Amino acid sequence: MISTRLLSLRTLIVVAVIFFTAAISYGASEQFKGKIYNPGVLKAIDSKTKLKKGMKAPDFNLPFLSGEKISLKQFLGKKNVVLSFVPAAWTPVCSDQWPGYNIAKSFFDQNNAVLLGITVDNIPTLYAWTKEMGDLWFPVLSDFWPHGAVAKKYGVLRSGGVTERALFVIDKKGIIRYIDVHDINSRPNLEVLIKELEKLEK
Amino acid sequence: MKKTSAFIFAAILCFTFSYQAAQAGNRTPAKGESFPDIALVMPDKPSDKDYLGLKGKNTFKLSQVNADVVILEVFSMYCPYCQREAPLVNQLYDMINKRMDIKNRVKIIGIGAGNTPFEVGIFRNQYNIQFPLVPDESFAVHKAVGEVRTPHFFVVKINTDGSNSIIYSKVGSIQDPNQFLDMIVQDSGLK
Numbered sequence: 180m181i182s183t184r185l186l187s188l189r190t191l192i193v194v195a196v197i198f199f200t201a202a203i204s205y206g207a208s209e210q211f212k213g214k215i216y217n218p219g220v221l222k223a224i225d226s227k228t229k230l231k232k233g234m235k236a237p238d239f240n241l242p243f244l245s246g247e248k249i250s251l252k253q254f255l256g257k258k259n260v261v262l263s264f265v266p267a268a269w270t271p272v273c274s275d276q277w278p279g280y281n282i283a284k285s286f287f288d289q290n291n292a293v294l295l296g297i298t299v300d301n302i303p304t305l306y307a308w309t310k311e312m313g314d315l316w317f318p319v320l321s322d323f324w325p326h327g328a329v330a331k332k333y334g335v336l337r338s339g340g341v342t343e344r345a346l347f348v349i350d351k352k353g354i355i356r357y358i359d360v361h362d363i364n365s366r367p368n369l370e371v372l373i374k375e376l377e378k379l380e381k
Numbered sequence: 382m383k384k385t386s387a388f389i390f391a392a393i394l395c396f397t398f399s400y401q402a403a404q405a406g407n408r409t410p411a412k413g414e415s416f417p418d419i420a421l422v423m424p425d426k427p428s429d430k431d432y433l434g435l436k437g438k439n440t441f442k443l444s445q446v447n448a449d450v451v452i453l454e455v456f457s458m459y460c461p462y463c464q465r466e467a468p469l470v471n472q473l474y475d476m477i478n479k480r481m482d483i484k485n486r487v488k489i490i491g492i493g494a495g496n497t498p499f500e501v502g503i504f505r506n507q508y509n510i511q512f513p514l515v516p517d518e519s520f521a522v523h524k525a526v527g528e529v530r531t532p533h534f535f536v537v538k539i540n541t542d543g544s545n546s547i548i549y550s551k552v553g554s555i556q557d558p559n560q561f562l563d564m565i566v567q568d569s570g571l572k
Contacts, residue, residue: 207530207531208457208459208460208461208462208463208530208531209460209462209530209531209532209533209552209553210460210461210462210465212530275457275459275460276459278459278460278461278464279457279458279459279500279503281461281464282458282464282503282504282507283503286503311461312461313461313464313465366459366495368497368500369497369499369500369503370497370499370500373499
């Protein structure tokens with residue numbers, strides 16, 4: 180009896196917390212008006228990565244919009260790499276994350292870094308969605324098939340089949356130097372990422 | 382136990398409803414209404430402070446700005462529409478500056494919704510923006526104006542007693558800066 184009551188109390192608190200956080204702002208752009216599917220407030224993080232700073236980043240080979248493929252190892256010894264996983268195309272926060280990176284190219288250049296966007300969407304979806312953002316200077320990779328395989332390797336595939344909003348900074352030697360598996364409902368702060376890039380050997 | 386749960390349940394309900402009511406209270410002020418008398422972050426740059434006629438640190442209010450009309454753009458560096466709009470707003474600023482009759486009377490301020498000072502700085506550098514852009518990192522201003530989509534433009538007439546009235550409040554592009562400025566001059570009674 181007592182445990183049932185405790186359970187219902189817990190449910191109530193959870194419901195209250197959801198109500199409170201439902202008003203999280205993200206400053207939606209008018210650009211996507213009427214085109215964004217609003218999934219509501221989601222569980223902040225829904226996976227657990229086994230990767231840690233200092234570990235070797237798993238390699239991958241994924242297609243991007245041009246149809247060509249990009250692998251992580253092609254940057255070995257040449258470039259630092261930022262992987263930006265976003266949950267899905269046409270969702271609220273993501274649609275206002277990459278356009279910000281799109282006007283911050285100089286910070287990536289200064290730190291000899293490339294930015295790779297990754298989602299589990301297929302190429303046609305990514306094409307339509309990124310077109311809405313304007314011309315992106317960085318490639319957007321499709322981890323569509325086998326579905327979310329790379330996201331799974333990185334431990335950021337959520338139970339519903341989308342990914343976390345996650346950033347991995349990988350140095351020229353292929354070693355992970357920074358991981359931010361962010362609350363899916365909010366946008367990571369750009370200057371934190373840039374400060375991490377500045378710590379790397381150019 | 383039963384009493385405690387009931388009390389907690391009632392408290393949660395109360396909080397939830399009052400919170401939502403407060404949220405609902407912040408609707409976007411329309412033409413003819415007042416812009417909320419809310420604290421804005423003081424610009425760092427001395428030239429920005431000079432432009433707005435402000436002194437001091439931390440924050441300022443719209444009523445302290447040395448102008449008859451203030452154009453407020455709620456933007457975000459992350460918003461592609463705002464990025465595309467930036468050259469138009471720059472044109473508007475240049476146009477105002479070239480007109481000696483209104484140069485000192487109409488001022489522009491950009492408010493970066495959810496943006497840090499660093500993020501606002503990226504936007505400023507990218508588009509070479511000469512008018513003040515202030516960060517609204519905590520979304521305080523954004524929430525006070527009903528969480529508008531970006532960009533949202535408010536044109537606010539500052540009255541001599543410090544009160545104000547909005548003569549334009551719309552989301553989306555200003556379209557033609559020339560016509561936009563004509564509308565401002567006309568509707569604010571500057572001429």
